[in-house]
Amino acid sequence: MSVDCLVEDKRWGDIDALAQVAIDTAFERLGIEPSAFEVSVLACNDARIAVLNEDFRGKPQPTNVLSWPSQERAAAMDGEMPLPPQPGADTELGDIAIAYDTCAREAEAAGKTMRDHTIHLLVHGTLHLLGFDHERDRDATLMEGLETEILGKLGLADPYREEPGQ
Known part of the structure; x- marks a missing residue:
């Protein structure tokens, strides 16, 4: 998998490695050969993603992650x-933008590490690039199940399971 990361907010540090692991693991779970495809990731802040969210979704506020399938x-x-995408036919799968500030707030609120939450959001964004969504009930169940399974392969907890006391 060719992952092209543009880091606009230096707080992201080595997001390139996290993106590579998250995206490759999602592809492997779905039986798609990652080496045949490209994904771009924009690692930005809340101000930048709020502009993108307004421009593309009409929602003038920050969000955690956005995806634009090709x-x-x-x-x-x-x-x-x-x-699944076909190698050679549609090698550029699309773009993902992820906001540091929102990701950090959500991770802290959920008692998760920034690393784990970032991986979850990158897997989530990747699944959107591959045609998965959560607008319809069965689609949401399918997507959440895949996210949980992919994150489990990486040793991460189910992000949709309520922990006692939450």
Whole structure:
């Protein structure tokens, strides 16, 4: 997998390595050969992602992660697997933007490390590039199940399971 990271906010440190691991693991779980594809990641702050969120979604506030697939890959039926990208046909899968400030706040609120939460958001963004979504109920169940499984392969806890006391 070719991951091209543009780091606009230096607080991200070595996000390149985290992005590579998260994206490769998602591809491997889905049986897609990662070496045939490219993903771009913008590691930014809340101010930058708020502008992007307003420009592309009409929501003038920061968010944790945004994804722009290079083409529509969603399944027609709620809960079905999207068709995988084809090597050679659509090698550039799209772009992911991730906001440091929101990610840090969410990680702290959830009692997670920044590293673990960042990996989760990068896996989430990658699944969006591959046609997964959470707008319809069965699609959300499928996507969340895949996220949990992929994160488990990386030794990370299920991000959707409520911990006692939360």
